Amino acid sequence: MGNERKIEKINRLAEKKKTDKVIKYASSKDPELRAAAASALSGICVDESYNELVLLIRDPELSVRKAAVVALGDMGRKAGADHVRHVMTHETDPEIIKLCQTAITKIINSDVR
Numbered sequence: 001m002g003n004e005r006k007i008e009k010i011n012r013l014a015e016k017k018k019t020d021k022v023i024k025y026a027s028s029k030d031p032e033l034r035a036a037a038a039s040a041l042s043g044i045c046v047d048e049s050y051n052e053l054v055l056l057i058r059d060p061e062l063s064v065r066k067a068a069v070v071a072l073g074d075m076g077r078k079a080g081a082d083h084v085r086h087v088m089t090h091e092t093d094p095e096i097i098k099l100c101q102t103a104i105t106k107i108i109n110s111d112v113r
Helices: 003-015 019-026 031-041 047-056 062-075 080-090 094-108
Strands: none
Touching (some): 003 031, 019 047, 047 062, 047 080, 062 080, 080 094
16 A cells, blocks of 8 residues: 555544544654654544654654644644744754744634643
């Protein structure tokens, strides 16, 4: 199964709120699948998803960190802002810094606690 099909599967699992199965992809050796899992987790607002995203924002692969930052912003949990700020202060890539700023704004404006 190619990555496109695996990514579709990850998204279907997320739609069904199968958190544990999506999280398994978050530890894949393939960074594209880890990034897809991070994106998918943003739609499952439970502690397990949030905790996995907090781990993924420290992933060695930039694309995974970007996806996790965006996902934390989309999730909107107030506690996520501290983690995103930490990433923003330690990153050198201007694109991820901009994504961090956007994510923090989304979190601040969110109704999620």
